[in-house]
Amino acid sequence: MVVDTRLESARIAIVDDEAANVRILERFLERDGYRSLQSWTDPVQALEDLTRVPADVVLLDIMMPVMDGYAVLARLRELDGDGLRTPVVVLTADVTRHARDRALGLGASDFLTKPFDPAEINLRIRNILTTRFLELDLLAQKESLEVQVRERTAALRARADRLRVLSEQRERLLHRLVTAQEEERRRVAADIHDDTIQTMVALGLRIELARRKATDPALLAELDRSLETVRAATLGLRQLLFRLHPAVLDRDGLQAALRAEVEHLRESAAGPEEAVVELAGSLDAEPSLDSRTTLFRIAQEALANARRHAGAHLIRLELVSVDGGVRLTVVDDGRGMDPEIARRPRPGHLGLVSMRERAELAGGTFNVTSAPGAGTSIEVWVPAGGTDRAEEDTFADLDDVAVEVAGRSRSSDMPGGPDDASSRPGDAPDNHQPEDRQR
Numbered sequence: 001m002v003v004d005t006r007l008e009s010a011r012i013a014i015v016d017d018e019a020a021n022v023r024i025l026e027r028f029l030e031r032d033g034y035r036s037l038q039s040w041t042d043p044v045q046a047l048e049d050l051t052r053v054p055a056d057v058v059l060l061d062i063m064m065p066v067m068d069g070y071a072v073l074a075r076l077r078e079l080d081g082d083g084l085r086t087p088v089v090v091l092t093a094d095v096t097r098h099a100r101d102r103a104l105g106l107g108a109s110d111f112l113t114k115p116f117d118p119a120e121i122n123l124r125i126r127n128i129l130t131t132r133f134l135e136l137d138l139l140a141q142k143e144s145l146e147v148q149v150r151e152r153t154a155a156l157r158a159r160a161d162r163l164r165v166l167s168e169q170r171e172r173l174l175h176r177l178v179t180a181q182e183e184e185r186r187r188v189a190a191d192i193h194d195d196t197i198q199t200m201v202a203l204g205l206r207i208e209l210a211r212r213k214a215t216d217p218a219l220l221a222e223l224d225r226s227l228e229t230v231r232a233a234t235l236g237l238r239q240l241l242f243r244l245h246p247a248v249l250d251r252d253g254l255q256a257a258l259r260a261e262v263e264h265l266r267e268s269a270a271g272p273e274e275a276v277v278e279l280a281g282s283l284d285a286e287p288s289l290d291s292r293t294t295l296f297r298i299a300q301e302a303l304a305n306a307r308r309h310a311g312a313h314l315i316r317l318e319l320v321s322v323d324g325g326v327r328l329t330v331v332d333d334g335r336g337m338d339p340e341i342a343r344r345p346r347p348g349h350l351g352l353v354s355m356r357e358r359a360e361l362a363g364g365t366f367n368v369t370s371a372p373g374a375g376t377s378i379e380v381w382v383p384a385g386g387t388d389r390a391e392e393d394t395f396a397d398l399d400d401v402a403v404e405v406a407g408r409s410r411s412s413d414m415p416g417g418p419d420d421a422s423s424r425p426g427d428a429p430d431n432h433q434p435e436d437r438q439r
Contacts, residue, residue: 007034010129013055014039015046015072016091017064021114025059025091028118029125043067047075054079054086057128059112062092062103073106084139085109087128182245182293189244197237204230239264246296254292254326255283255319258299262317265303275312275332277303284321288385294362295319295328295382298355302330302378305351310334310376325364325383333375355380 012034016022022039029037040046043064058076062069073088080086087109092099095113110124204227211223249257262277286292299317306315312334320327352368355378359366364382
């Protein structure tokens, strides 16, 4: 008896032109517990019905007068197509090798020889149906997995698209942030140059005028000290102006700006123990203003890190035109760092992060090579992005403006006029103008 309810409900089709054989097979199968049986003595009608409602297994007689079993078997295989094949058990009294080979060649699954053995029928049908349902389960599982894969793939694609959009938005936001930062630096630098520095220049001139009119030695000494304070403050403002946005970067280009930065570091060195900074290399053409600003800020940050943390004796900067862009290399002979920190900076170590983000936002690359005791090498490549050397907010003529303002101030405040004031040794604009040109 069939115990498995799934086997019990299996659809079994019997196609035999002899009604007696059909009744025998039905009786055997019903006794074994199978309940879904359908029989035909007409193979043509059987094919029509099986086309509409496929069976789980077909018991097929070979020797039939109207349409033999081989033709029915061939037609059943056409109905199966590329899908799972319906098991067909051939019923025959012909046990010759030729008959077997022909039936197997057409896709027969097994054979039952006449006269039938009930035990053999039960075992063969049971094994075939068990295999059939396992194949159906595997097919269903495969289809289910394919659906899941499609759903997961669609979800991953949607997530990837979302991440791409977020990444693009982040890049645009960072680009705007960096651009806004540079624009604000330019604005503040322009305000300092056009307002604060000119005010300090005018103050120096007024103090110099008062000094020349004073006769009291104590007052002269105090005015001298005030004049030196004004000069020192003016120099500090000019240095701050350079740190905010060096006019030479817009006016003369990247190499000139880095040369001025190196010179400034040499002049501001606290002592002989300070690292020596060298600049080497040359450019075939000047990169765009955005690219040169990016490289200059990265160089500034790299120099600051090397001087503050590396304990280096020598820092070397090199500029080279390569691959349609500019490669900046900053190498120091300092104490170096853990390579893992160089690859993945720890929280709070924003210098490497900001340099990398600046380079990547400009469409370039950023690499750090370091090891404890072996120094650090930073290599940045940024596309040239054209050779535009003009920008609306350039500071190319700021020094000329300063001279003009100072001249107007001298003309209005000094009895001797411009020529008389400019010839005096205490003239603040003349003292500081060459240095501003270098910066």
